[in-house]
Amino acid sequence: MPDQPIRPTTPWPWIPPGLEALARIQLSTNFQRGEMSCRCGCVFGLQQEDVNPLLVVALQALHDRIGKLIEIVSGCRCADYNRLKKGARLSQHVLGKAADIKVPGMTARELYREASARMVLSPTGHGVFSGFGVSDEDQFVHVDVRRGLDFMVVERWCYTDGKEAPWRDDSYAA
Ligand SMILES: [Zn+2]
Numbered sequence: 001m002p003d004q005p006i007r008p009t010t011p012w013p014w015i016p017p018g019l020e021a022l023a024r025i026q027l028s029t030n031f032q033r034g035e036m037s038c039r040c041g042c043v044f045g046l047q048q049e050d051v052n053p054l055l056v057v058a059l060q061a062l063h064d065r066i067g068k069l070i071e072i073v074s075g076c077r078c079a080d081y082n083r084l085k086k087g088a089r090l091s092q093h094v095l096g097k098a099a100d101i102k103v104p105g106m107t108a109r110e111l112y113r114e115a116s117a118r119m120v121l122s123p124t125g126h127g128v129f130s131g132f133g134v135s136d137e138d139q140f141v142h143v144d145v146r147r148g149l150d151f152m153v154v155e156r157w158c159y160t161d162g163k164e165a166p167w168r169d170d171s172y173a174a
C-alpha cells in the first residue's frame with residue numbers, strides 16, 4: 001500500500017523536528033536520506049547504514065536512465081509500521097533493501113519496464129533490482145535488492161487489493 005508521496009517543496013512530515021538537516025543529507029546525487037526514512041517518524045532510514053547501498057546505486061541508476069524525479073512512496077519501514085501497512089512479514093522494506101516508487105507521467109508498467117531493463121546497470125550487464133512488485137491499482141512499483149549482487153534471478157509479483165498476488169503480464173493490466 002502506498003504512503004503519501006513526497007512533495008519536495010514542503011517539509012517531510014515524518015521527519016522529527018530538529019532532524020531536518022540530517023534528512024537533507026544526500027544519499028546519492030538525486031536522493032536524500034529523508035526520502036528513505038520510515039514514515040512513522042521513528043527515524044529508521046535516517047542513518048547512512050540503514051539503507052542498503054546497492055538500493056541507492058540502483059535507484060540512482062534508474063533516475064539517470066529515465067531522467068525524471070522518482071518519488072519514493074515508501075522506503076525503510078520499522079517492523080511496527082510495516083505491520084500497520086500490512087506489508088509482507090519478511091518485507092525487504094524492514095531490511096532497508098526496498099522502495100515503492102512512482103514517476104509522474106509514467107504508468108507503473110512503464111516504470112517497471114525501465115526498472116527491470118538490462119541497462120539500469122551494473123558493469124556486468126544485468127539489472128540491479130532483484131524484486132519487483134507492480135501495482136496497477138495504485139500505480140506504484142516496488143523494487144528491492146533482496147539478492148544483493150546475485151541478481152540473475154528476479155522475483156516478480158503484482159498487487160491485488162493491496163496484497164501481493166501472482167505476477168500478471170502487461171496484457172492483463174487494467
Ligand atoms: Zn517506523
Ligand SMILES: [Zn+2]
Nearest residue numbers: 098099100142
Ligand atoms: Zn514495497
